[in-house]
Structure formats: structure tokens, C-alpha cells
Amino acid sequence: MSTKGFLIYLVSSFSVALLSALFLTGTYDVKHYASLSPPSPIYGSENDKVWPELKVGWRVALATVIGFLGSAFGTVGGVGGGGIFVPMLTLIVGFDTKSAAALSKCMIMGASSASVSYNLRLPHPTKEVPIIDYNLGLLFQPMLMLGITVGVALSVVFPYWLITVLIIILFLGTSSRSFYKGTQMWREETLLKKEMARQKTTFVNSRGELLIDIEYEQLIPNQEKSSMQIVCFNLKWKMILILMAVWVSFLLLQIIKNSVEVCSQWYWVLFCLQFPIALSVFGYEAVKLYKDHKERMNTGNLEFICEASIEWTALHILFCALCGLLGGTVGGLLGSGGGFILGPLLIEIGVIPQVASATATFVMMFSSSLSVVEFYLLKRFPIPYALYLTTVSVLAGFWGQYFVRKLMGILERASIIVFILSGIIFVSALTMGVVGIDQSIKMIQDHEFMGFLDFCSSQ
Template sequence: MPISTRRFVFYLLSAFSAVILSAFFLIYQPSFPSSSSLSSSNSLSFHSHPRYGSGPDPVWPELKASWRLALATLIGFLGSACGTVGGVGGGGIFVPMLTLLLGFDTKSAAALSKCMIMGASASSVWYNLRVPHPTKEVPILDYDLALLFQPMLMLGITVGVSLSVVFPYWLITVLIIILFIGTSSRSFFKGIEMWKEETILNNEIAKQQATKANSRGELMVGTEYEPLIPREEKSPLQILCFNLRWKRILVLMIVWVSFLLLQVIKNEVKACSAWYWVLFCLQFPIALVVFGHEALKLYRDYKERVATGNPESMCEASIEWKAFHLVFCALCGILGGTVGGLLGSGGGFILGPLLLEIGVIPQVASATATFVMMFSSSLSVVEFYLLKRFPIPYALYLTSVSILAGFWGQCVVRRLIAILKRASLIIFILSGVIFASAVTMGVVGIESSIRMIQNHEFMGFLGFCSSQ
């Protein structure tokens, strides 16, 4: 694993640990709020966040034409288009937009944000399924990485959501600023490195084309030459069938359904009861079985390639699949999911940069991260719907906008990449969306924290059982 990758992950782990430990030392709380005072704002839904400070009654404005709706539509469209291209979703932009511009309470805004992410992710996945891999005869979606990270990411999200009701609001804001700026900065520098490499490669290709001559010795400038073995052209239907791997998708669906059933049943059980902990702990064997099966497969493939001297890997990641690296990926998946559940995102802002760090090319990293994010966001939407946490008209409208935006964003960016021959554009978009999320959520969080201080509100950690 590259040294720069280890430093980046070490930064995330150190920053996360330092903030948490400092919070425990700085805050002294002799007593917790009573469970009765928390029950009015209690939320057991997957990805719900009582920390936003919204009141017990949802605020759902009427869906009608206005300049606010038009501006929100524009922001949602651009956020969905850029977010899906970068593979990060855009929830850090949607929640402030829905609360500050349209006037939703933050719990409803979080639910609607997941609807938008689901719509954009689904349309992006549909587009990517109709696109061939840019360099190999393999699917554009890396199912091996999806099966490796999805169960651990979803497990981490459930843990993060449970912890989100315990952590104080100001601490969530600090984590948002540190982690989002860290990942966006690292992605930006990664994009610069790739931009320089692409510049060198494009210059070399231009020199080779400019110096080719015909049989009579005449210089042929700008002539295109067909390869000796031309690449077989496939129809859109053939590409779609080639990109689909039904057995892998079935496994992902089983994990999705299992987590959904456990969350729905757990919502009906008393917090911290025996059945609550049984249902909570059942998530671990489900995630570990799927992860272990895929990890063992990658490990055996790596051993076989080493024994035969074959450098070609079935997985896009350019790392050696040793036991240490597999454990490292498991920890990163859980960390990304925990932080994502804690901060109110689907973990895409961790998974997208992480896939780039382990050597996945931008096109595959974006497609795979969006594919995984489609499962986590749709899981949230289904449970939010069962709990009636968002207005249906607004959800249908914003989801439709995001579906169009996700498809449009993929079309435009893929065409730009084909014209400019620079896949680093995806990395810059990813970095920009994460940084914009850091700014918007950071500003909103700081403003809310200052207001809570002025109102002498409770700023410490809440009890886990009493706040569930």
C-alpha cells in the first residue's frame, strides 16, 4: 500500500480519535437529561439525526411554485449531478439547502436528502451499466470491491447512527470540518498528480502521431491509426448484459434486505432491551460473512497470481491482497460507515477517496462508489417511508430532479473526459463536492452551536439508552 495512502488514513484516524478524546476531557456532565425529555425527539430510524436540533413536530412546507423552490431545484440539480459523478452523493449540500432555503425541519431534510441521493445514484448506475470499461474487457462496476466494502459500510452506518444521538452537536460540526476538509484536500492533490500524468501521456501520444510517416516518407500529421487487433464494438444491450453480474447483485440485495428487516424490527423494540441488543448484534455476522467470503476470494486470487506469475488481477485495486490489507479495508469500511452515519451521509465521502487511494481508476471508482451508495440510500428511504418521515409530493419532485441530474451529469462529464482525455476531472469534482459540503455544513453547524451556547442549552454527551 502506498505511503501516501497510509498517511492519509492515519490522518483520518488520528483526527477522529483526537477530537473524540478531547471532547471527553473537555466536557463534564454530572447528569444526563431524563429519558422523558428525550422521548419527544427520539428517532430510531436509519440515518435519522436528532442532533440537528429540530423540534418534535415536522415542518413540511407546501409544494408550490416560488423563487425559493426554483433556486432549490437548481442547487439540487447541480449537487446531484456533481455528487454522483464524484461518487459522494451530495447530502452535505442537500440538508442545508432544504432547511435554510425551503424551511424543512432538519430531520425531514435528512430524509428528503436520502431520497435525492437514491434517485441520483440509481440513474447514475443505470447510465454506468450502459458504458464499457475504459481500458479492460471487464464490467465498469467492480463487484469485488462492492461486496468487500458494502456490508462493512452498512454495518458502520448503523453504528454511527446509534452514536449520532449521543454525540453533542458542536462535536459533530468539528468532525465535519476536519474530515471533509482532509478528504477533499487529499483528493484535490490526487487530482493534480493525475492531471500531470495525463499531460505527459497526452504529449507523448501527440508526438508519436506527429512523427508517423507514410510509405513514401511524407509526414502524416493528425492521422489516426487502427490497432492491429481492433476492439470489438458492442451494442448498448450487449454492454448492459456484460456489466450485469446477477449472482453478485443477488448477494448485495440479500445484505440490503437483511439490514432493512433488522432495522425495522429493532425500531419496534424497547431501546437497550435484550431483544434490542440481539437484533443489533445480528448485523455483525451478516456483514462479516459476506466480507469474509469476498476477502477469502481476493486472497486466494492474489496467492494464485503470485504462484503463476500472472500480474493481472480480477479486482481494480492495485494493492496486494494480503491479510493485513484485507483487515485494513474492513476497518476503513466500518470507519467510513460510522463517520458517515455520525455525520448524516452515506459514507461516500470516505469510500470515493479510499477507492482512488488503493489504485482504482476514477471512472470505476465513481461507478462503484455510486453503486454501493445506491444500496445504503435506498435502505434509508424505505425505512423513512415506513416511518412517514417525509412528504410524498416533495419526495417525488426532488427525486425526479435528482434522477435527471444524475443521468445528465454522467453524460456531460463522460463526454468531457473523452474529448479532453482527462479522467482526473472526476477527482476534481469529487474534491469540490466534499469541500462544498464542509463549508455549508460547517457554517450551519457553527451557527447552530453558537445559538445553543447563547441559549445555555446542554452541550455534552447524552446517555445512549435514554437517547435512543
């Protein structure tokens, strides 16, 4: 499946799903079901909190194992694992969906923070640049955070079954596309390993004589950097401060917005203020990438910018903006960090897997921590469970990065990261799909309203 074919698949599938929702809206009597509380995969259909007690038992043990593995491999793939955590916390532990989404953010924040901490000690595999691509972080993070706020709003308006269908379409599409990219990388790595093995054992001099097992020593040996030097080199404080400024701005707007009346004049003013903040930072980085790309083309320098093979034209930058907004929207609908879009997108535009994973988890650390602080202020999750699951995710984040890096060193294949990415998204599609379909069937049996809901009256 080509990139163009994948986009056609997403647009056509989303259009059919939305038209189906509009059709169902006209087939139900809205007034008859106006008293029903609107269901949502993020906020649920119940207003009461369901917080099971944290005690030793098979439920907590099973949740620990699933949470550990989901965090370990989710952060390696750069997707977080929210599609696994939310069903686990609702079906196995017994939390209500609101609290499950909040705890899922805590787990994503813990795992992504551990992953970023581990990656900061690693050098870039091919160049003398930081392993985290801060330019891509500045390009995607503002749009991702803006999309999350939009997704939370849409989760109140969209019917439950429609969100389930959209998530299945998106997850299956990105999973299959990532798997295809992984198989391509695997074949390229196989050819490269064969060529390197041939060159290592066989050399031919200028007279055509065969030379075997010759090793050449470098005249000037490379000086290896210490761990502290690598960490200092990987930290770009100017860009980190810009990202933190965006984070603080969004947090303050969310706190103030939650304190005013829903759908009031000030509510919409605060909601709209998010757009200029996100667009200004995105525009700054987009203009920078566009000028750098144009300058490189004029000078004949074909070296890729941001480790990506994409040409940073106006159309391609707009495409990245829409993908970042879509990733955040899905994150807001699902309760994830948006990595289900960002991770595959970075692979798609040509970022090498190690850098794509490090950059995606770096961006998710900001987006998930914003949600955790907001949920904490709203008292949306129990502190003991949050501390326990976050600790499990932190340990899993370190272990997952260590395990996969060792496995990559043994097999000498970076495509493993892409296959992990594809697998996590596919498992998330199954879990979210099963839970969503089951809940939708119950809603149909109870004759609940299946169309779009009013935003203001549904708060």
C-alpha cells in the same frame, strides 16, 4: 501528503476531538441539563415535524437548482451530495433536520440509481470487464451498511459540536487528499498526451528514416458491441443477488428493531445480528481476494485485481474494512450515503476514476435505498416533496454523467472526476461546518449540555 501521513492526520485529529468532548463532559453538570432534548445533526433537537408546503416560489426554485447541480456532480464524483442537501433543505426550504436527512436520502437514491443506469450502458475504458467492480462492491457494501446503523446510534450519543468537528476534519482531509491525487493524475495525463502526440506525428523505421503521418489499419477490426450487449455484459446477477440479500436482511432487522422497546434485550439482539451478516459477506469476498492475489503472485501474474493497485494482504483487507465501516458511520451521522469515504478510498487504492465513480454510486444505491424504505415506514418525509426532489435528482444524475463524459472525451482527461469529487467534499465541509458551528454557538448561549449523552434515555 502521503497515505501514511493522511492516516496519522485523521487518527490524531479524531483523538484530540474525542478527548475534548470527554473534558467538556466533566465540566458540565449532567443532571442540570438532563431534561434537555439531545440535539443531533441527523435527528435534530426538535421532535415536531416541520414540513413546508410544496408550492412555486423562490425557495423551491433555489432548492431545485442546488439539488440538481449537487446531484449531477455528486454522483459523478461518487459521493452522493448529502453534505449539500441537508443544509439546503433546512436553511432554504425550512424542513426540520430529521425530515431533511430523510429527503436527502431520497435524493441520493434517485441520483445514484440514474447514475448506475447510465453507467451500465458504458464499456470499461481499458479492459474487457464490467465498468462496475462487483468485487469491491461486495467488499465494501456490507461494512458500509453496518457502519450506517452504528453512525445513527452514535448520532444520538455524540454531542452536536463534536459531530461537526469530526465531519470538518474528515471532509477537509479527504478533500485535500483527493485534490492531491487529481493533480497527480493531471500531470500524468499531460505527459501521456504529449507522448501520444509525438508518436502520432513522428515514426522512425528500422533504417532510421523519418516517416510522417502514417496510419496503420487493423488486420482484424474490433467489433463494437450494441448498447444491450454492453448492459448484459455489465450485469453480474450472482453478485447483485448477494448484495440484494444483504440489503433485505438489514431492512428486515431495522424494521423489527424499530418495533421493539429501545435498549431492551431483543433490541440489542437484533442490533448485534447485523454484525455476523455484514462480516460473513465481507469475509467471503476478502478470502476470495486474498486467495486470488496469492495465486497471481505465485504464478508471476502482476495484473491488478479489482482494478486496484493495492496488495490484498490481510492487513490491507482489514484497512478496507475499517474504511468501509468509517464511511458508513459518517453516513449515519450526516445523513449521506457514505460516498464521502468510499469515493476517495477507491481513488486512493488505485481504481481508475471511471470505475471508482461507477462502483461508488452502485454501492450508494443500496445503502441510500435502505434508508429511504425505513424512513418511509416511519413516515419521516412528505411524499410530494420526496417525489419531486427524487425526480429532480434522477434527471440530474443522467445529465451529470452525460455532461462529464462528454467533457472527458473532449479534454481526454479522467482526472476531471477526481477534481469534481474533491470539490463536492470541500463544499460539503463548508456547508455542514457553517451550519454546525452556528447551531453549536446557540447551544452554548443557551447553556445546553455539551458532553456525551445516554443512548437509552435519549431515544
